[in-house]
Amino acid sequence: MNFALIGNQNSGKTTLFNQLTGSNQHVGNFPGVTVDKKEGTIIGHPDCTLVDLPGIYSLSPYTNEEIVTRDYLMSGEVDCIINILDATNIERNLYLTLQLIELQIPMVLAINMMDEMKANGGTIKINSFKDMIGVDCIPISAAKNEGISDLINCVIRVAKEKKQPARLDFCSGAVHRCIHGISTMIEDHAQAIHMPARFAASKLIEGDKPLEQQLKLTDNEIDLIEHSVKEMERECDMDREAAMADMRYTFIEKLCKDTVIRAHESKEYLRSVKIDEVLTGKYFAIPSFILIMAAVFYLTFGPVGSFLSDGFAAIIDSIVAFISQLLLDYGLNDVVYSLIVDGIFVGVSSVLSFLPVIVVLFFFLSILEDSGYMARVAFIMDKPLRKLGLSGKSFVPMLIGFGCSVPAIMSTRTLSSNRDRIMTILLTPFMSCTAKVPIYAVFSLAFFPDHAAQVMILLYTTGILVGIIVAFIMKSTIYKGEPIPFVMEMPNYRLPSPKSVLLLMWEKAKDFITRAFTIIFLGSIIIWFLQNFDLHLNQVADSADSILALIGQTISFIFKPLGFGDWRAATALISGFTAKESVVSSLAVLLQTTSDNLPAALGTLFTPVSAYSFLLFTLLYSPCIAAIAAAKREMGIKYTLVMIIMQCTIAWIVAFIFYQAAMLIL
Amino acid sequence: MTLDELEVGEEAIITAVNGEGALRRHLLGMGCIPKTKVQLHKVAPMKDPIEIRLRGYLLTLRVEDAKNIEVSKL
Numbered sequence: 001m002n003f004a005l006i007g008n009q010n011s012g013k014t015t016l017f018n019q020l021t022g023s024n025q026h027v028g029n030f031p032g033v034t035v036d037k038k039e040g041t042i043i044g045h046p047d048c049t050l051v052d053l054p055g056i057y058s059l060s061p062y063t064n065e066e067i068v069t070r071d072y073l074m075s076g077e078v079d080c081i082i083n084i085l086d087a088t089n090i091e092r093n094l095y096l097t098l099q100l101i102e103l104q105i106p107m108v109l110a111i112n113m114m115d116e117m118k119a120n121g122g123t124i125k126i127n128s129f130k131d132m133i134g135v136d137c138i139p140i141s142a143a144k145n146e147g148i149s150d151l152i153n154c155v156i157r158v159a160k161e162k163k164q165p166a167r168l169d170f171c172s173g174a175v176h177r178c179i180h181g182i183s184t185m186i187e188d189h190a191q192a193i194h195m196p197a198r199f200a201a202s203k204l205i206e207g208d209k210p211l212e213q214q215l216k217l218t219d220n221e222i223d224l225i226e227h228s229v230k231e232m233e234r235e236c237d238m239d240r241e242a243a244m245a246d247m248r249y250t251f252i253e254k255l256c257k258d259t260v261i262r263a264h265e266s267k268e269y270l271r272s273v274k275i276d277e278v279l280t281g282k283y284f285a286i287p288s289f290i291l292i293m294a295a296v297f298y299l300t301f302g303p304v305g306s307f308l309s310d311g312f313a314a315i316i317d318s319i320v321a322f323i324s325q326l327l328l329d330y331g332l333n334d335v336v337y338s339l340i341v342d343g344i345f346v347g348v349s350s351v352l353s354f355l356p357v358i359v360v361l362f363f364f365l366s367i368l369e370d371s372g373y374m375a376r377v378a379f380i381m382d383k384p385l386r387k388l389g390l391s392g393k394s395f396v397p398m399l400i401g402f403g404c405s406v407p408a409i410m411s412t413r414t415l416s417s418n419r420d421r422i423m424t425i426l427l428t429p430f431m432s433c434t435a436k437v438p439i440y441a442v443f444s445l446a447f448f449p450d451h452a453a454q455v456m457i458l459l460y461t462t463g464i465l466v467g468i469i470v471a472f473i474m475k476s477t478i479y480k481g482e483p484i485p486f487v488m489e490m491p492n493y494r495l496p497s498p499k500s501v502l503l504l505m506w507e508k509a510k511d512f513i514t515r516a517f518t519i520i521f522l523g524s525i526i527i528w529f530l531q532n533f534d535l536h537l538n539q540v541a542d543s544a545d546s547i548l549a550l551i552g553q554t555i556s557f558i559f560k561p562l563g564f565g566d567w568r569a570a571t572a573l574i575s576g577f578t579a580k581e582s583v584v585s586s587l588a589v590l591l592q593t594t595s596d597n598l599p600a601a602l603g604t605l606f607t608p609v610s611a612y613s614f615l616l617f618t619l620l621y622s623p624c625i626a627a628i629a630a631a632k633r634e635m636g637i638k639y640t641l642v643m644i645i646m647q648c649t650i651a652w653i654v655a656f657i658f659y660q661a662a663m664l665i666l
Numbered sequence: 667m668t669l670d671e672l673e674v675g676e677e678a679i680i681t682a683v684n685g686e687g688a689l690r691r692h693l694l695g696m697g698c699i700p701k702t703k704v705q706l707h708k709v710a711p712m713k714d715p716i717e718i719r720l721r722g723y724l725l726t727l728r729v730e731d732a733k734n735i736e737v738s739k740l
Binding site: 057058060062063088089091092095206238241242245246249262276280281282283285286375378379380382383384386485486487488489490 | 683688689690691692693694695696697699700702708710711712713714715717721722723724725726727728731
């Protein structure tokens with residue numbers, strides 16, 4: 001049997017999903033869109049699968065999440081809907097429920113946080129509530145794992161009996177007449193596409209244009225509907241959308257008045273308000289935000305992260321050493337040995353060394369998200385980001401970009417619209433990541449030994465500035481005029497559930513490892529091949545004879561106007577695709593020197609001006625293969641290619657302007 | 667008057683929700699409909715967005731969008 005879990009954001013949906021499925025879950029995408037589709041089998045019921053639908057407030061077809069949810073529910077695959085409601089916020093949660101009822105699919109309401117409501121002196125009279133709404137209800141506490149088995153039993157029973165919601169009419173007066181008139185008129189059309197007539201009628205009244213075509217309505221019918229809606233609007237003295245919302249909320253208010261004993265001001269709410277006096281307060285909001293993010297960064301990229309990274313790298317190194325010794329003892333062919341050890345192991349292990357950082361970062365991020373703090377960040381940072389055409393929620397991913405683009409791109413998943421997600425991903429690589437620091441350091445040492453800090457600051461600010469300019473250009477071209485509604489619920493602070501935090505870490509780690517062994521694996525082999533062979537497919541002794549060097553020679557003319565037309569610079573930049581650090585190590589190899597003597601050797605290749613131009617180019621050009629793979633997963637191949645080409649072009653233009661201007665002045 | 671003109675802590679009744687499209691529909695769905703009681707709960711440190719309380723929960727919206735919500739003071 002197939003169940004669908006649906007509910008508002010912050011209703012405890014993810015917690016319930018984790019309680020129901022445990023670790024038997026996997027994440028995919030709904031076809032065509034980057035909306036997560038989490039599926040799992042219910043613990044103890046291997047024949048029952050559960051799909052976690054996105055957290056939404058309404059079934060109107062205006063966001064990807066709503067469309068995906070609607071299409072999935074209408075697909076006929078769902079045997080029973082589990083609609084989770086937050087008891088402490090029941091009115092608004094019921095708005096979605098009333099729309100779900102119109103779908104005429106068997107349904108059970110899981111009324112979450114009943115414990116919290118009771119603790120604050122309120123309750124819901126479940127029996128009369130159930131009679132009035134006509135759907136089975138089970139009070140649960142997802143966080144405390146209470147009522148879960150009752151819920152499962154009820155859902156299975158309702159699904160087996162194919163028990164549809166008992167009540168459909170929540171309306172009265174003019175709205176009632178209008179809905180009934182239209183639903184009778186379009187009944188045949190709706191049946192033809194297996195859509196309940198009542199649901200179709202409501203959506204038509206709300207002005208759902210795509211549905212008119214889907215239902216294959218004639219012009220005459222569309223006119224009649226329009227007429228009947230106009231009539232209703234006049235009688236209610238409200239437009240269609242307001243009239244429908246009003247009809248639903250009028251019923252909800254009546255239902256709550258009869259069956260809900262309101263809690264007094266809950267202690268969770270009062271506690272949240274108190275915390276927010278500091279965290280979103282006039283004077284302390286921004287300092288505390290900086291402090292919290294600094295702590296996250298320090299712990300992730302500082303002692304904890306580097307301890308884990310080093311430990312992890314040591315383990316990988318010893319595994320690699322062990323296997324390579326085995327292969328040597330076995331007497332494996334030299335070329336195959338080099339492929340495995342120098343190509344695959346080196347490539348994949350350099351990427352895998354990111355893993356601890358990603359896991360640690362997502363540990364903190366999921367705590368910030370689940371506790372409710374991310375919503376506060378969006379609240380306090382919305383104003384500056386709005387000028388760029390984004391909302392406050394994009395701030396954190398971009399900030400993480402200063403650490404590493406890979407988790408930054410992965411964390412855009414929580415953004416509310418596709419547009420925001422793509423824009424944020426395209427902008428993230430302009431935030432200079434930590435992997436570029438070794439390049440800046442070596443060049444500063446070689447050319448600007450007394451101004452290393454200034455060079456660093458200048459590069460970081462250039463990245464941010466270019467990012468801002470790009471955002472403005474995107475805002476006034478491809479994303480022109482599209483409004484981004486920012487209407488967001490501010491949830492109470494909650495203690496994050498360890499299970500959810502661990503599951504998210506595991507999910508992101510798994511996601512990253514999968515990519516390390518697919519795209520990045522392939523990329524490593526290609527680069528290894530280019531570095532180790534010449535055009536006649538003979539293995540080369542000197543990397544200067546390799547295909548990679550040849551490519552470097554061929555394209556080096558592109559960099560001539562930027563001041564570094566030498567093939568070795570071009571070759572080092574290409575190797576930077578695998579990981580930015582390799583720019584430094586490649587330069588050392590190509591200049592036939594050790595990394596200690598590299599600063600001195602660089603003097604033969606660059607002047608201070610061309611060195612700075614090279615740094616600007618490295619700052620802005622295409623992100624590394626791990627980031628590219630992450631971007632491809634989040635926004636598809638098309639936008640990823642746009643990203644790569646855009647960044648290389650921008651890098652070239654900026655370096656060109658700098659170099660040519662500097663040559664004129666100096 | 668409109669929602670953004672309330673002082674922090676002041677309560678009012680929504681009289682009309684203007685504007686159009688996805689934003690308006692979203693506001694209506696979240697329970698911002700005429701005759702609903704709202705309170706201006708907080709203003710962000712940079713003066714925008716604002717946080718309002720209605721139907722027992724907190725909702726954040728931008729000043730620009732709050733101008734579409736007409737209210738009358740209690």
